[in-house]
Amino acid sequence: MIAESYDLVTDSPTKRIYEAVKRIPKGHVATYGKIAEMAGEPRMARAVGNALHKNPDPEHIPCFRVVNAKGELAG
Template structure:
């Protein structure tokens, strides 16, 4: 059996983020098996091969802020996609106490 590479592990986790929820880069790194992968998560999402099925727009930073380098239409597109799922922004941030995925 072949081992999955880090990007595949990251994509597997991101696919599980439910509609209307967000996850942080650090949370994805932990769930993918390496808490030191926060930057790797960012790289992986930036080159996401299948944005239709790997909802990278649901990943925000630890403060609930969208990515300034969102690769699929810019930061405003990421905000729009999240708002379309009912995620609210206050002062440019997602309320993580309300919208953070529990990882299950």
């Protein structure tokens, strides 16, 4: 069911955000701004936070690897 709902989102900023987060290697982190840039939306760091808050598949989309500009986990 999760995969089906994820596949329904075709080429949207949200799907590009999820794909960018999947590319963060194990043992590394990226900022919300960097993920926005990787997703082709460099001025939408807040959208990254919103998308990750609604992460449909945390097992495969490692949102815990995304940190704020200070390098800390955000609430």
